[in-house]
Amino acid sequence: MTLFLESSKSNKDGVWLNVKATGLPHMCPVKAMVEYRRWRPSSQSDVLFLHIKDGSPLTAPQVNHVLKLALQGLVPPQLKFSSHSLRIGSASQLADSNMFDDSEIQDMGRWVSDAYQGYIRPLDSYKGPMGGEPTIDLPNSILFD
Numbered sequence: 001m002t003l004f005l006e007s008s009k010s011n012k013d014g015v016w017l018n019v020k021a022t023g024l025p026h027m028c029p030v031k032a033m034v035e036y037r038r039w040r041p042s043s044q045s046d047v048l049f050l051h052i053k054d055g056s057p058l059t060a061p062q063v064n065h066v067l068k069l070a071l072q073g074l075v076p077p078q079l080k081f082s083s084h085s086l087r088i089g090s091a092s093q094l095a096d097s098n099m100f101d102d103s104e105i106q107d108m109g110r111w112v113s114d115a116y117q118g119y120i121r122p123l124d125s126y127k128g129p130m131g132g133e134p135t136i137d138l139p140n141s142i143l144f145d
Helices: 029-039 060-071 084-097 102-108 114-119
Strands: 002-005 015-018
Touching (some): 084 114, 102 114
Antiparallel strands (some): 002 015
8 A cells, every 4th residue: 555645754745655564463554544444534635534524634633632532441541642652552563473574663664763663662561450461352343353
């Protein structure tokens, strides 16, 4: 799948991205995009994420706000989950899968330095409120399975 990113921290002039399927059942950006496009509001806009009400583009703060609202009651507030947490989770999951080498993880996250290494966390460090397994258990259909 190919996407155009108008600008980012590491590329202000825009860049075309080739996004690869991961093959991971719960974390495949290509599979997630196909599912998202099924229910995305119709629009003539090339912008990917739109307001359902008026079709205007979503801003980064709006995406963060919606994510936090969606996680209320599922994630303890002290975890301070944000849209940036998705980068941490993705890098950690890719590393844990042992299916991708460091350079592939770096490419997928658009890191131009070795800073990506600071995003990789051991997945067994994520415990539920009583020290056991995490309490978030979403149905597979939500996770695009």
